[in-house]
Amino acid sequence: MNAECLLKHYEKIADAPAAIGCLRGFILDLAVRGKLVSQDPNDEPASTLLKQIATEKARLVKAGDIRKFVEPISIPSEEHPFELPRNWQWARLGDLLTKLTDGTHHSPPNGPTGDFKYVTAKNIKNDGVLLDDITYVSREVHEEIFARCNPEKGDILYIKDGATTGVVTVNDLDEPFSMLSSVALLKLPTCLLNRLVLLFLRSPFFYDQMRGFMKGAAITRVTLKRMGPALFPIPPLAEQRRIVNKVDELMGLCDRLEAAHIGREAVRDRLAAASLVRLNATDPQTFQADAHFTLGALSALTTRPDQIKALRQTILNLAVRGKLVPQAGDEPASKLLKRIAEEIAAYAKAHRLGQSHAKLIVDDDLPFATPNGWEWTRLCALFKAITDGDHQPPPKADKGVAFLTIGNVTTGRLDFTGCRLVPKTYFKTLPPYRTPAKGDILYTVVGATYGRPALVETDRAFCVQRHIAILKPVEAMSLRFLMVLLASPLIYDQATRSTTGTAQPTIALRPLRNFLAPVPPLPEQHRIAAKVDELMALCDRLEASLTASAGTRRRLLDALLAEALTPADAGELEAAE
Structure with missing residues (x-):
């Protein structure tokens, strides 16, 4: 076994996926091949x-x-x-x-x-x-x-x-x-x-x-x-004893390496969590410094792609709290809400819809204070309609219009692969507010994957099952900000509290329409959406870098382990790096 080469590259492979498990298997592989201890001709x-x-x-x-x-x-x-x-x-x-x-x-x-x-x-x-x-x-x-x-x-x-x-x-x-x-x-x-x-x-x-x-x-x-x-x-029997002793010794080393790895990961997790907590409970006077520190240190504190999920949620949380971009004296959201109300009323009249009556908002209900110029409202005051798919099982067809179920939208994007079809005649009987159109937002309301928004970005005609809510945004709001809002922990936490049922959690439309929502001035909505896009792109790059690094470490580990069984050229190890 080329121990020197392994030790030389140890820091690069220590965090490879399942590195310790690979080392354990490698030790046993050497043992069964007679390569772990020396042979004694006198045995x-x-x-x-x-x-x-x-x-x-x-x-x-x-x-x-x-x-x-x-x-x-x-x-x-x-x-x-x-x-x-x-x-x-x-x-x-x-x-x-x-x-x-x-x-x-x-x-x-x-x-x-x-x-x-x-x-x-x-x-x-x-x-x-x-x-x-x-x-x-x-x-x-x-x-x-x-x-x-x-x-x-x-x-x-x-x-x-x-x-x-x-x-x-x-x-x-x-x-x-x-x-x-x-x-x-x-x-x-x-x-x-x-x-x-x-x-x-x-x-x-x-x-x-x-x-x-x-x-x-x-x-x-x-x-x-x-x-x-x-x-x-x-x-030979004597070598059996030597092999057992050597395996025990090396497995003990693996135990120590594994404990050290777990310790390092625990420290990183605590530091990353502490940094995100500082952002989520920001002091206005220290926020910029906290944000600069967290974003600067995060690449050193994260070693796994799954750790990026917490950062994404923090970004969304800061966005809806008004902590992500500075305020700029824009027209207050109160005036914006008046224009939105007029747009919703006009839509309801045109489609003969009864308007949703939002529950009264009292200060004790508010989860946090918003910046000056923001307003609290209910989701139903931001959308022309919040409804869902047809409650009756639709007829099936070999040709016709796509019918999407929750499985087609849970990734946050519409996936028409393998979807069911319904007859065009059935589709034409659906009212416009029950047929999604480009620019609408779908929101899952049933099952383990509830609370996931998906933006409709296609002109293709389709309809959805009742387990998917259809939210038709007003023109006066930033669509990108509404997506940020619906994906935020603020809305998801309300969704979780509102679910009924255990085996099949369900969000009814009435509580969904009454979720609390903070509304910034329209120009600030656009600035928030742009900043979120920028930071999410940073998360994407960091996630891709971690995935690539993990792949490189794994290839290097495989090359080092394989070298002990079939000696490799130095160039192969360099290529693995």
């Missing part, structure tokens, strides 16, 4: 171990402890996955074991009390058998299962069914217990170290073999018939 070769295993199995057959076994057939060189050290030997897993079986294939009656513990896949963990939520079976049931599958302390337990297939542990329980068939039991001869076999079973080499054997659709599984013929490299 008794593995071929002698295979003879000892055969002798021990013959003795167990004679004693009636195991069934008669078939003498192993040597594995031809063309089947060898890779070359082993001279004194190692390739074998089949089943030929090495004195027993390979699994638990009961019929789930027996079990409960919180009983005579013997009943172990399933959920109890098998890397560090032993977890007894949390353990259930029990009767003595009669246990004796029937244990007659075929008799786990003892020191045996190996391997999950072979389901999503956790490949998790393997050494049985650390002293008492007998019963098992379900999702767990395989591997009993070893005395001349094989169970810790060595455990580590090799955890290696990428063995796991890849098992993944290739997996069958099933709903629940993937590995059968015992597949496990038995799996290829397994066997080192």
Whole structure:
């Protein structure tokens, strides 16, 4: 292993995605290939171990402890996955074991009390058998299962069914217990170290073999018939001990590296959170300095793209609080609201709509103070109409007009891919205020993805399901500011408080129309929207940079690890950077 090269580039790879997990797998990969510790020519070769295993199995057959076994057939060189050290030997897993079986294939009656513990896949963990939520079976049931599958302390337990297939542990329980068939039991001869076999079973080499054997659709599984013929490299007994000791030493180093990484991430998260808190609770006198510090330091405090989400929310929060751009003595929003009211009244008259009656606003309802010249109002006072799609299931058609559901708008953009179609005749029966048009805003009001706005930027005719609200903006407001407002934590928090239902959260139109909304003067709306666009573009660049950096670190890590198995040219490492 080229430790010097790895250490030289460590700082560049330490924050690579799953870096420590890759290192752990790499250590095990080196171990199974005989590249982790030096070979000693004086060690008794593995071929002698295979003879000892055969002798021990013959003795167990004679004693009636195991069934008669078939003498192993040597594995031809063309089947060898890779070359082993001279004194190692390739074998089949089943030929090495004195027993390979699994638990009961019929789930027996079990409960919180009983005579013997009943172990399933959920109890098998890397560090032993977890007894949390353990259930029990009767003595009669246990004796029937244990007659075929008799786990003892020191045996190996391997999950072979389901999503956790490949998790393997050494049985650390002293008492007998019963098992379900999702767990395989591997009993070893005395001349094989169970810790060595455990580590090799955890290696990428063995796991890849098992993944290739997996069958099933709903629940993937590995059968015992597949496990038995799996290829397994066997080192001399003395080297087995050296390998186990070296792996333990290196895994301890990985533990320390992982703890240090978690500590660094926690510190970064706290610093980034503290910086954003300073912005969200801004002191007008220190805001500019706080903002300058946060935006300047954020690239050093963020290492993951997901951390940018908090910054985006902070930007939107500052925007609707009047903290993002300076005020400039513009015409007050009170005059703007009068013009908006006239526009809404004219629309309602033209389309024979009843106007929404906004709830009275009292000072105790206001979540924060707004700058001079701003006004508080309700959403219904900013839109000509706030409605939703047809409440009756629409007819289907092979050709016609697009019908969008929540899944088509949750990304914040309209996606017509694979959408349903409705007949044109049906579409024409919908009133104009229930058919979205370019410049309208859609807002999800049902399900886990509620509270997401999407701007209609197409001239294409379409309609929507009732789970999507249609907001028709007035001409007198900045459309971009309205999008900022609807995407802000202020509106989302009100949406969350207004939802009804648990399995299917729903925002009714009446509370939606009455969400509180701060209104700045129109010129300031345009300045706010421009600043938000500028800062969101900064977030996009930072996010892209983090994604690219993570990819570079991962490629460099892969190159460094691969070099230890197949020596690479220095130029390949430079290219990875």
